[in-house]
Amino acid sequence: MTARIAFVSIVMMLLLALQANAGGKGELQEYFSDAANKVKATNNPSEKREILNKSFQTMSKALDMVQSSPLISKDDGVGVDRLKATLQEKQDELAGSNGYVRVPDEQLNAFSDYVVQDMEQADQIITISLVTLLLIIILIVLIVK
Amino acid sequence: MRDLHSRSVRGAPYSMLFANLRCAALTVLLSSCSADLPVQREAQQAEEGVLAAPYSIVCVIHGDGDYLYHDTRGNEYKADEEALAGAKRVAMRNSRAEVFIFHQKPRKHFLFFFPLQDGEFYYYRNGRLIANELYWRDQGQSHFDPEVGLYRRFRSDDQREMVNLFLYCGHQIPEFGGAGYDASYPGRAFTVHDLARGLDGFTRHSARFDLMVLSTCFGSTPYTIGALGSFVRYIIASPDNLHLSYFDLHALERLDLSLRDGDVQAFAKKFARLAFDRLTKDIQTAVSVAVYDVDRVQGFLQSVRDVYDHTLTALQVETPAIATIERCDCADLPAYVLPTMNEGVDVFYRPARFGRSKHKQKHSGWECWRERGLQAATLQTAKPSPK
Numbered sequence: 001m002t003a004r005i006a007f008v009s010i011v012m013m014l015l016l017a018l019q020a021n022a023g024g025k026g027e028l029q030e031y032f033s034d035a036a037n038k039v040k041a042t043n044n045p046s047e048k049r050e051i052l053n054k055s056f057q058t059m060s061k062a063l064d065m066v067q068s069s070p071l072i073s074k075d076d077g078v079g080v081d082r083l084k085a086t087l088q089e090k091q092d093e094l095a096g097s098n099g100y101v102r103v104p105d106e107q108l109n110a111f112s113d114y115v116v117q118d119m120e121q122a123d124q125i126i127t128i129s130l131v132t133l134l135l136i137i138i139l140i141v142l143i144v145k
Numbered sequence: 146m147r148d149l150h151s152r153s154v155r156g157a158p159y160s161m162l163f164a165n166l167r168c169a170a171l172t173v174l175l176s177s178c179s180a181d182l183p184v185q186r187e188a189q190q191a192e193e194g195v196l197a198a199p200y201s202i203v204c205v206i207h208g209d210g211d212y213l214y215h216d217t218r219g220n221e222y223k224a225d226e227e228a229l230a231g232a233k234r235v236a237m238r239n240s241r242a243e244v245f246i247f248h249q250k251p252r253k254h255f256l257f258f259f260p261l262q263d264g265e266f267y268y269y270r271n272g273r274l275i276a277n278e279l280y281w282r283d284q285g286q287s288h289f290d291p292e293v294g295l296y297r298r299f300r301s302d303d304q305r306e307m308v309n310l311f312l313y314c315g316h317q318i319p320e321f322g323g324a325g326y327d328a329s330y331p332g333r334a335f336t337v338h339d340l341a342r343g344l345d346g347f348t349r350h351s352a353r354f355d356l357m358v359l360s361t362c363f364g365s366t367p368y369t370i371g372a373l374g375s376f377v378r379y380i381i382a383s384p385d386n387l388h389l390s391y392f393d394l395h396a397l398e399r400l401d402l403s404l405r406d407g408d409v410q411a412f413a414k415k416f417a418r419l420a421f422d423r424l425t426k427d428i429q430t431a432v433s434v435a436v437y438d439v440d441r442v443q444g445f446l447q448s449v450r451d452v453y454d455h456t457l458t459a460l461q462v463e464t465p466a467i468a469t470i471e472r473c474d475c476a477d478l479p480a481y482v483l484p485t486m487n488e489g490v491d492v493f494y495r496p497a498r499f500g501r502s503k504h505k506q507k508h509s510g511w512e513c514w515r516e517r518g519l520q521a522a523t524l525q526t527a528k529p530s531p532k
Contacts, residue, residue, distance in 0.1 A: 029213055036219065114499045117430045120213075
């Protein structure tokens with residue numbers, strides 16, 4: 001019985017490790033990439049704006065929840081703060097607020113690519129720990145559902 | 146007694162299973178320790194002297210960063226694997242070059258306990274793969290001792306008239322600190338200083354590299370160019386973020402045609418131009434590629450060394466929250482705006498299509514640090530063409 005428990009434990013740990021490997025930053029990048037694909041799939045500018053807005057809002061909500069969690073470290077808190085600020089800038093530019101000129105309808109596809117690329121190279125994501133990133137992803141999934 | 150017997154009978158399959166697992170683990174462990182992979186181990190000596198290779202390329206690909214990117218169709222790529230494929234293509238298409246490729250991979254274990262080798266080395270000569278070995282990356286201070294050892298073991302004895310190129314593909318190399326550069330070795334640090342020490346090892350018994358391609362984000366700080374410049378004549382680097390993760394390496398294919406005249410400076414500019422064109426095709430964020438003539442930028446570097454070192458020291462000592470500092474064009478800081486600033490630097494720059502900096506039309510080619518929020522009120526407004 002002990003051997004069986006040990007064997008099952010090893011398999012479980014392996015699966016968890018694989019899950020953790022597949023998650024994190026890549027999943028966060030995929031979230032924005034999926035949003036960009038949806039933006040490009042529709043011709044209606046209002047729908048494009050709504051898809052982008054919703055993706056920003058969902059992410060912001062998840063970041064707020066993570067930030068209030070006692071599980072995250074001070075360093076992660078700083079990284080989350082910066083990520084929120086970056087997202088806010090994108091929301092402002094999309095809407096044309098806070099000194100930004102509203103993104104023209106014909107540039108929304110390009111803007112969605114910009115969001116993906118900017119988030120991929122955002123150094124604040126690099127500084128956030130894997131545990132916090134996974135927490136953000138789980139919250140996004142829960143909020144979307 | 147029966148209980149004991151039945152326990153031992155029930156336990157037999159598990160014992161066999163664990164015995165098999167131990168055997169498998171041992172096999173993997175032993176094979177991971179072996180020096181050579183079963184590939185073409187050609188008679189290297191036979192080829193040497195028959196066809197001299199006038200070009201030598203050392204390519205270090207840091208693949209322990211978990212860096213993914215997506216193209217505009219949403220396809221996902223692993224940056225290091227793309228770079229490795231590009232480097233192999235360069236190696237195979239150069240019929241008169243020796244190419245050393247070091248792929249630094251994440252630490253992995255077989256069955257949680259048995260470490261697997263975390264480096265893979267490829268040696269091509271005149272377009273053919275001569276050796277392919279797994280190796281252990283250095284866990285100590287040097288970072289590049291194993292790579293330097295392999296380089297010395299395989300490199301051509303005849304280094305006369307050879308054009309030497311060095312490529313580093315990875316993510317942004319920190320100027321200080323550097324813990325966590327390797328995702329799978331979070332406690333291990335890697336900085337610009339460590340890369341410079343590695344270059345020192347590669348060039349110990351030969352001349353400086355003719356050209357270095359530093360394929361990372363934010364590779365153009367005065368400190369970075371100064372530290373690496375001791376071992377290189379020309380450097381290609383990106384002052385800003387470098388999307389697609391790495392520069393396009395196509396320009397390195399067929400060096401016998403593109404570098405036939407031996408004009409490294411002209412080749413460096415051509416490489417930078419092609420990399421810039423490739424990046425601007427699909428990228429909406431800022432694109433910047435710069436070429437540094439190391440000897441000619443010394444005047445500027447010496448002029449700003451004290452002020453830049455002071456900034457780095459302050460950042461190290463005060464360890465400000467990352468939220469309070471940001472990178473910027475050195476031209477936005479008065480202390481760096483000197484007559485020598487543009488000397489020896491060729492910059493290809495296009496601003497981001499969106500965001501606060503979309504009106505910034507020019508980049509000095511030098512990247513600095515500043516406090517967040519101190520963004521220059523007036524952004525430069527020159528034409529967005531390369532300098």
